[in-house]
Amino acid sequence: MHHKEKIEETATFAEKLLSSDASGHDWFHTKRVWKLAKKIGEKEGADLFVVELAALLHDIWDWKFHQGDETAGSKKAMEFMESIGVDGITRDKVCSIIQKTSFKGARVKEEELSLEGKCVQDADRLDAIGAIGIARAFAYGGHVKQPLFDPSIKPILHESKEDYFKANTSTINHFYEKLLLLKDRMKTETGKKMAEKRHAFMEEFLEEFFKEWNCGE
Ligand code: ADP
Ligand code: NI
Numbered sequence: 001m002h003h004k005e006k007i008e009e010t011a012t013f014a015e016k017l018l019s020s021d022a023s024g025h026d027w028f029h030t031k032r033v034w035k036l037a038k039k040i041g042e043k044e045g046a047d048l049f050v051v052e053l054a055a056l057l058h059d060i061w062d063w064k065f066h067q068g069d070e071t072a073g074s075k076k077a078m079e080f081m082e083s084i085g086v087d088g089i090t091r092d093k094v095c096s097i098i099q100k101t102s103f104k105g106a107r108v109k110e111e112e113l114s115l116e117g118k119c120v121q122d123a124d125r126l127d128a129i130g131a132i133g134i135a136r137a138f139a140y141g142g143h144v145k146q147p148l149f150d151p152s153i154k155p156i157l158h159e160s161k162e163d164y165f166k167a168n169t170s171t172i173n174h175f176y177e178k179l180l181l182l183k184d185r186m187k188t189e190t191g192k193k194m195a196e197k198r199h200a201f202m203e204e205f206l207e208e209f210f211k212e213w214n215c216g217e
């Protein structure tokens with residue numbers, strides 16, 4: 001099987017696994033991340049085979065939703081890549097990206113990533129901000145039954161991933177705890193540029209939200 005066919009097989013596999021998700025990790029998210037990561041990877045001169053595989057497999061088993069097993073996603077990705085004959089070096093590169101890419105709290109030190117990892121992480125983060133990011137945040141908020149906003153809960157810049165994941169928060173707070181921080185944490189020049197407009201749109205959204213919250217016009 002050639003690289004192109006392996007990518008197609010992987011896309012079919014990811015689509016099957018992710019087609020029924022309603023928490024914001026659906027197949028269309030993965031499809032957008034795949035496209036964005038490829039675009040960034042092309043501009044940055046990354047190994048596109050690694051970029052595309054990692055983008056397609058990055059969310060197949062989110063440990064937040066699966067009893068906290070952090071390695072489950074990369075194990076499943078590893079098995080799948082073996083089954084379609086992806087070579088060992090590529091498999092290790094892809095799995096390392098899958099394990100490191102996720103946001104784990106504002107004050108948690110970010111892990112070192114390969115160029116390919118940077119492309120995938122930037123793509124995943126672009127899909128967490130802007131209009132799509134806003135929609136996904138509220139979809140996630142509904143999924144975990146947290147309030148849209150509660151002025152009595154203050155945003156926290158989390159020191160550990162445990163605190164971040166069990167935080168009692170609101171979806172509006174999530175903007176201050178993660179989404180508005182992403183623009184300055186983009187890892188590639190291409191990603192940084194792409195984040196600007198999406199970031200500005202979220203700021204505009206929040207301004208309108210608070211105006212309306214206070215029943216202004
Ligand atoms: P990452 O891609 O960094 O692993 P996650 O899987 O944690 O991101 O999040 C997936 C989506 O759900 C993102 O768009 C993210 O902003 C959103 N999300 C995560 N936690 C919350 C939360 N507490 N409130 C609202 N949205 C959230
Ligand atoms: Ni993702």
